[in-house]
Amino acid sequence: MLAVVIPTLNAATRLQAALESLAPGRERIAEIVVADGDSTDGTRAVAEADGARVIEAPRGRGSQLRAGAAATSAPWLLVLHADSRLGPGWPDALREDGRAGWFRLRLDDPAPAARRVERLANWRARRFGLPYGDQGLVLPRALYDEVGGYRDMPLMEDVDLVRRIGRRRLVELDAEAVTSADRYRRDGYWRRPLRNLACLSLFLAGMAPERIRTLYE
Numbered sequence: 001m002l003a004v005v006i007p008t009l010n011a012a013t014r015l016q017a018a019l020e021s022l023a024p025g026r027e028r029i030a031e032i033v034v035a036d037g038d039s040t041d042g043t044r045a046v047a048e049a050d051g052a053r054v055i056e057a058p059r060g061r062g063s064q065l066r067a068g069a070a071a072t073s074a075p076w077l078l079v080l081h082a083d084s085r086l087g088p089g090w091p092d093a094l095r096e097d098g099r100a101g102w103f104r105l106r107l108d109d110p111a112p113a114a115r116r117v118e119r120l121a122n123w124r125a126r127r128f129g130l131p132y133g134d135q136g137l138v139l140p141r142a143l144y145d146e147v148g149g150y151r152d153m154p155l156m157e158d159v160d161l162v163r164r165i166g167r168r169r170l171v172e173l174d175a176e177a178v179t180s181a182d183r184y185r186r187d188g189y190w191r192r193p194l195r196n197l198a199c200l201s202l203f204l205a206g207m208a209p210e211r212i213r214t215l216y217e
Helices: 012-020 024-027 043-049 059-069 112-128 141-147 157-165 180-185 193-203 211-214
Strands: 002-008 031-037 053-056 076-079 084-086 100-106 137-140 170-179
Touching: 002 012, 002 043, 002 059, 012 043, 012 084, 012 170, 031 059, 031 211, 043 137, 053 112, 059 076, 076 141, 076 180, 076 211, 100 112, 112 170, 137 141, 137 157, 141 180, 157 193, 180 193, 193 211
Parallel strands: 002 031, 002 076, 031 053, 100 170
Antiparallel strands: 076 137, 084 170, 100 137
């Protein structure tokens, strides 16, 4: 059984699609927890209308995810961003071999530049064991607890966690996480990936996430 954890911040316009994408696997979902960072729109109403439990958490994806996971008890965790939705075949892609799994990234934009970003993101996840949070993550709670779970970080919480999990305990799942391309359309299909790469490089080099956030923002 799965506990789904979704961090949110003013996500009312996207959250409904994320919740609806869970429908094919509802019989395997024990609970859905939305960890909200004090949204001022209708995020709570959207979540509760779909049967999710909303908890308040200190703003920041790392702290919200940590609080969301702590509020659940199912033996498996499924972490999903509010602007992502899972492909229809995702329940059949789940594995029960004790490893963590990530979904192939798909952007909701027909532009060729979006395909380039997808290929690079999925290659990074396969080659280096570094899937980002917008690719979703499924993992046993025992493994989550073993590595210490999410840390209270302003960003890079996803990379920090999968590095502690380790590449050998990460596997690609045969399904997609379809994610909003709004950030790429706004910031540019070259500029945003280069900025993300710069942030990743600084983090891997040991720079504190608090300092990296200045560049990211």
